[in-house]
Amino acid sequence: MMKQYCTTVKMCMITSMLFVLGQSTEADNDRDFKMCGKWLHGGASRNLKYDLKTGCKEIMISANLSTLTVQGRITAKCSQSSTVHLDSSSEQQQSYFCVFWEPLLDQLMVEVDGKNHTLCTANGLQESCCTDLSVGYQRNTSHYGIKEASVKGDIMQHAVMEIYTFKGDTINCKEKFCQEASQKSRGANIIEEVVLKSNTNDVDLPCARGIVIEMDDGFVGQNFTLQEPRTVDPQSQPSIYLPPALKSATRNKSKVVCTYYKSKEIFQQGPSKSTLLDNIVGISVENQIIKDLPEPIRIRFYHHPIPTNSSGRCVSWDTKKDNEVNWISHGCDTIKINERETECSCNHLTYFAILVEVEQKNTVRHLEALTFITAVGCAVSLVSCLVLFYWLCKRRKGKKIQISLVHRGLVAAIFLLCLFFILTGTLANVGNKTVCTLGGSLLHFGLLSTLCWMAMEVFHTFLLVRKVFDSPPPIWIFYLVGFGLPFFIVSTLLSIGDIYGVREIVPSDDVNNPYRMCWMTEKDNSLLAHYIINIGLLAFVVSSGIVMLFLVVWEIRNRPDWKKTHVAFLSIWGLTCLYGTTWGLGFLNFGPLSEATLFLFCIINSLQGFFLMLRFYALERMKKKDESSSDGSSSASSKQHMLQNNEKS
Structure with missing residues (x-):
């Protein structure tokens, strides 16, 4: 927030007087009215004379050989008249003095050689006061008087003057004070x-x-x-x-x-x-x-x-x-x-x-229903992933078939994502910061692993469709990207600190009881990492998956088995889940269909493990039926048919 400086005397007069009201010297620069100068005198007996009355006409400050005088009508309630004897020194020929006037408090003080003399004490806050003092009549002298007079540090005259007068205006001090304070x-x-x-x-x-x-x-x-x-x-x-x-x-x-x-x-x-x-x-x-x-x-x-x-x-x-x-x-x-x-x-x-x-609050409607759907879907996917992983291992037991190993990596990543997501709510309610930091990092690892393995599925399918290499890259490269890259990213974010922790999702029907989970926090570093890493990787996987899905469909569109409706649907649906394009629903969460999109996103992606198991089971049944048929034609899915020769080799 930029500092606001007073540009005119009128702007300064009310707010500036509030900072110092005790017996001080240099700190008095911010008071409402401050007239200072050098009083040239004879060095003998000196007096301070004042005569103050109520009203708003003018104040006169004058000096001669022996007396400094303050008189006039500028006060609201103070009426004082007296003479104060000042300490004298035969060696001192001049004295530095200042006159302070604070209209809101109806207080007037004079300082001579560092000693304060209160002529009018603070008398409460005044509704109407005399302020906005401006220079009026002046009279010069040749020997004794006021030299180098200034108002709030601004020099008025370098010459020696006998009298200075200042005229004032009546304003509503309280209203003006509130206006200035609000700014x-x-x-x-x-x-x-x-x-x-x-x-x-x-x-x-x-x-x-x-x-x-x-x-x-x-x-x-x-x-x-x-x-x-x-x-x-x-x-x-x-x-x-x-x-x-x-x-x-x-x-x-x-x-x-x-x-x-x-x-x-x-x-x-x-x-x-x-x-x-x-x-x-x-x-x-x-x-x-x-x-x-x-x-x-x-x-x-x-x-x-x-x-x-x-x-x-x-x-x-x-x-x-x-x-x-x-x-x-x-x-x-x-x-x-x-x-x-x-x-x-x-x-x-x-x-x-x-x-x-x-x-x-940024609230979420139907949060309880969405949470229940996601939890049930993740539980079903957990069981499905275990069954599918066992089936993939048993199906090619003893043989290091690359396609099966790539599928196993994706299934393992989805299993970890569902498991950590189910546990994250429980870990957040434990109340331990370290536990929640660990839980949030594991959930992030599961998410990145799932997205990376979907990218590996896209890449591997591209190699098979285009036959770029006679021998595909070794399987350890896929596992290094699928699990090693997410581990490196999460470890780096953990070393930075303050990335993972408790995250609250607020339901619209009860904002005082948010859902707590261990995830990336809402701090600037966490949000930056989320948009660069999570959203960036998700956009890459979805876009490349859509492109790969189009290429596969284009390659096999004229095959006889593709013309069967159930085979085409099963292939497109299976490849859509396999390539992670269903995650693209997250980019459509806006507009009048945002709630429906959110429900579809939770249902489809939480059941992704179940859908993959269902797809592989249906493809296996269709393949067995094809092998037992008399004409030997293939009724397997288009993707399975496309990859059949590679699997046999």
Whole structure:
């Protein structure tokens, strides 16, 4: 967030005065009005004379041989007139001085040689005040007076002047203050500071209501309701509990500032896709950073029912870096009382606002049904893969036939994918980070292995159809790509860290009870790896599978057995599953058919092991029937017929 600089005196005057209100020197550069200069005097007895009255006309600052005078009508409630004797030194011929005017607090101070003199003390926050001071009448002198006068560091005159006058305008200070605060990245902090320094226990602003609570040695905790007088329904106001541990044992007295923000415009620089509730509470302790409280602070919010596709959570508006707002949920627990009440229990405080953030969730409809379908399909595929793997081994027992070995690799990969997917939900609920990281990496390995073996099926079929080589590559190359490449990718991601962990999938009908699984997290590194590796590999497998499917159909379209409807359907369906083109349904999950596509994706791909077993069983039955027929014609599938000569060799 870019730092916003004040470009005119009027923009600076309200917000800049809030940072320092104690007895300081150089830090006073940010106050509303600051006129400084060198007072040339005779070095003898010196006096500070002031005569201040209410109104908004002008202020006159003058100096002569012995007296520095401040007089005029610029205050809201302060009427003071007196003379202060200053320390004198015969060796000192000039004194550096500054005049500070803070209209919102109706406070005026003069600093001479580093010593502050408060002429008008802070008298609460003023509704109407005199500000926007501009230079008026001036009169020069030749010997004694004000030299090198400046306003907020900008030199007005290098020459020696006797009198400077400044005229002011009357404005609504509270409204102007709220407008300026809402434009600052630390607007909430600015409001809390001015509430604390107003010297009153109850401050009412157009944008906030602040209460100051003093904690002494006998503080035993306190319950109270942070009321906003303009609200008709008192039940809608937040209730707060301050624990005894909030009082520091090393301080006799401490002040707590509790601020109820009437407008959430100050907090609109929060996270995207989120909406803040109207009730926003800020809590801070004077000059302290509070953390790791043994008993937490509790704030109960009363609000309208949160939409079904959203969830409420307690977050902190924290500014750890200059002008950079961070929204964090660390240190705060969200307790849902009912649909209209949410309680925040926080063990730390600093300058931030505690609030309930309504977070828009990316929800999934019919998540329970989809989860059940996928689990059942994976269970069926597990059994099918075991049966098919046993059949492939028994069918060519003792013979290292390459086609059968490639099929075995794909079956083993699908088995691992289904097994790890069934276990991932259970591992996520264990609550152990290491276990979930391991579970997520195994599931990723199963997915990559399945996609790689489908790519190997495409590549191997291409070699057979085109007869590129008289002798195909050795089988270990296929296994190196099918299992070795996924192992290398997953090991690399594990070494990077923060890639695998708990992932939540939110159902649209109950956003507070998400489905938890061990998978790749939603952090930037994980999302980047997902799109590059998973989506990239999936797109490659699907596109190459579609091309290979077209080539195979083109090669065998004129064969006699292909003209049989059931053979053509079985061949196309089997090759579609074998080449992974059914995974392409994942790219069609948009538009009005998105829900139907999602159901088809879950059903077809979770039952992929079963479909492959069914295909191989049907091809074997058709082959046996063909061998027993009198004419010797082949009724096997087109792919089996195409590969028959290769298998015999």
